[in-house]
Amino acid sequence: AQTVTQSQPEMSVQEAETVTLSCTYDTSESNYYLFWYKQPPSRQMILVIRQEAYKQQNATENRFSVNFQKAAKSFSLKISDSQLGDTAMYFCAFDSGYALNFGKGTSLLVTP
Amino acid sequence: ETGVTQSPTHLIKTRGQQVTLRCSSQSGHNTVSWYQQALGQGPQFIFQYYREEENGRGNFPPRFSGLQFPNYSSELNVNALELDDSALYLCASSENTEAFFGQGTRLTVV
Numbered sequence: 446a447q448t449v450t451q452s453q454p455e456m457s458v459q460e461a462e463t464v465t466l467s468c469t470y471d472t473s474e475s476n477y478y479l480f481w482y483k484q485p486p487s488r489q490m491i492l493v494i495r496q497e498a499y500k501q502q503n504a505t506e507n508r509f510s511v512n513f514q515k516a517a518k519s520f521s522l523k524i525s526d527s528q529l530g531d532t533a534m535y536f537c538a539f540d541s542g543y544a545l546n547f548g549k550g551t552s553l554l555v556t557p
Numbered sequence: 558e559t560g561v562t563q564s565p566t567h568l569i570k571t572r573g574q575q576v577t578l579r580c581s582s583q584s585g586h587n588t589v590s591w592y593q594q595a596l597g598q599g600p601q602f603i604f605q606y607y608r609e610e611e612n613g614r615g616n617f618p619p620r621f622s623g624l625q626f627p628n629y630s631s632e633l634n635v636n637a638l639e640l641d642d643s644a645l646y647l648c649a650s651s652e653n654t655e656a657f658f659g660q661g662t663r664l665t666v667v
Contacts, residue, residue, distance in 0.1 A: 449599075478654050488645060490600075490658035536599050540654060543613040544590065547599030 447472045447539050451548035458527045459556050465512075466522045466551045468537030474498075478540040479513070481522045484550070485533040493535070496520065527555045560584060563648050563659035570638050570666050578633040578662045582650030588612070589631040590656065591623060594645040606631055638666045 448471045458464035470479070481493040496504045496513050503511050508528075512521045524531055532555045538545040560583035570576050582589050588607045592600035602615035606625035620636040629650070635642055643666045649656040 482658075487660065488663075489660045490647065490649070492655065492657075495655070538599075543605050544602035544615060545592075545600070545649075545656060546602070547592075549597075549599050 447474075447541050447546045449537050449539050449546050449548040451537055451551050453551045454549070455552045455554070457554045457556060458524075460527055460529060462527055463523060463525045464527055464553065466524075466535050466537075466553065468520045468522070468548060470518050470520065470537070470539050470546075472518070472539065472541075474541075477542075479511075479520045480538040480540065480545070481509070481511070481520075482536045482538060482547075483531075483533045484536060490536070494522065524553075529555050529557065531555050561648060561650050561657050561659035563646075563662050565662060566660065567663045568665070570664065572638055572640060572666055574638050575634065575636045576638060576664065578635075578646050578648075578664070580631045580633070580648030580650075580659060582629045582631065582648075583652075583657050586650035586652050586657070587629050588651045589625055589629065590649045590651065591631070591633045592647040592649065593617070593642075594647060594661070595641075596644070600647055603633065635664075640666050642666050 479496045482490045494506045508525045534550045537548045562581045590605040591603040594600040604614040605612045609625045625631045645661045647661045649658045
């Protein structure tokens with residue numbers, strides 16, 4: 446079974462600064478997808494970024510980028526130029542083929 | 558907005574009752590998945606439907622059941638509600654590998 450671990454329950458960052466959220470996972474598969482989702486107080490899960498395991502290049506979406514280390518089974522999210530609207534729960538997720546396996550989440554607070 | 562809508566948004570039920578939650582998938586998406594998110598936890602996969610057939614199931618008892626209709630909308634039914642069933646229930650429709658989530662139904666069992 447695939448497991449996803451987020452070791453930082455809560456993090457805080459000042460506006461305009463950079464923050465990195467950690468995620469590790471365990472799988473015996475060689476090809477898979479990894480995701481970071483954002484869940485604001487509105488409860489709706491919003492896809493932030495995704496990474497295909499067979500691609501060595503790290504994914505980037507505007508201020509969001511990942512550091513994907515396949516051998517180490519690590520998938521961290523870097524948020525640059527943090528904005529107040531980035532305040533939310535962030536979930537790392539692994540796609541097992543038909544289901545997403547989520548970590549327990551990291552609560553990120555962006556302060557002025 | 559993702560185009561995935563869930564109803565109702567909030568619901569209070571009594572232990573032992575039955576509940577039906579509904580999800581309208583994004584246009585063109587033939588796959589719907591349901592997740593349970595307990596307070597302070599990440600979502601847990603319940604099951605997935607593809608073209609009206611159950612396509613995979615997580616570690617949930619048989620009293621959690623579902624349906625998918627020809628228009629790809631879906632229902633989640635939970636019988637004999639228990640207090641631990643109190644959670645946010647999320648529906649996600651997908652095409653290929655990207656899932657689009659609704660805003661969820663908050664179920665409280667008292």
